[in-house]
Amino acid sequence: MPRKGRILVHTGDGKGKTTAALGTAFRAAGHGQNVAIVQFMKGKWTYGEIFAIQRFPNIYLARLGSGFTWLKEGLEEDRELAQSAWALCRELAHSREYDLLVMDELNYALDYGLVDVDEVVQFLHGKPEELSVIITGRRAKQELIDAADTVTEMRAVKHGFRAGLRAQKGIEY
Secondary structure: OOOOOOEEEEEOOOOOHHHHHHHHHHHHHHOOOOEEEEEOOOOOOOOHHHHHHOOOOOEEEEEOOOOOHHHOOOOHHHHHHHHHHHHHHHHHHHHOOOOEEEEEOHHHHHHOOOOOHHHHHHHHHHOOOOOEEEEEOOOOOHHHHHHOOEEEEOOOOOOHHHHOOOOOOOOOO
16 A cells, blocks of 8 residues: 655744754655755755755755845745746656655745645645645645644744844754
8 A cells, every 4th residue: 555645734933844844854864765845935045954955865955945035025036936946846746756845935935925825735635645745834824734634833932032142053053
């Protein structure tokens, strides 16, 4: 009997959504599964997870976002990048080469209206049965929550940044 893939959503205003998704990606890769990660919004800056991903030949990473979308006046470039990332996700999923597809920060692209939520839900219902999908980002749409098998909400209880602590290499990035 073929393995049935799962749909997971990591959302909420707390830290750790991408980190949790990448932890699952590393776990899957460690079991010899092929993983694709498509980042919708993160810019090209370097952080520790990028170095870790490079150690796994069975993890494919595409970083398509421009970063800091919420600080921009116009979103046309971001819309084009999000649509490119969305097209890539569909292509990777239907290639049947991957066991896990991480759509990092897709929830932001949905929230900004850069990608249509109905298209995503339709994709989730029609994805290859054995493919697992993880979607991250704040403000997950209810339609996405309804389509998911597992939804985890990260909640901010306390953050060192609010007390003036700067981001630390190996911890925050």
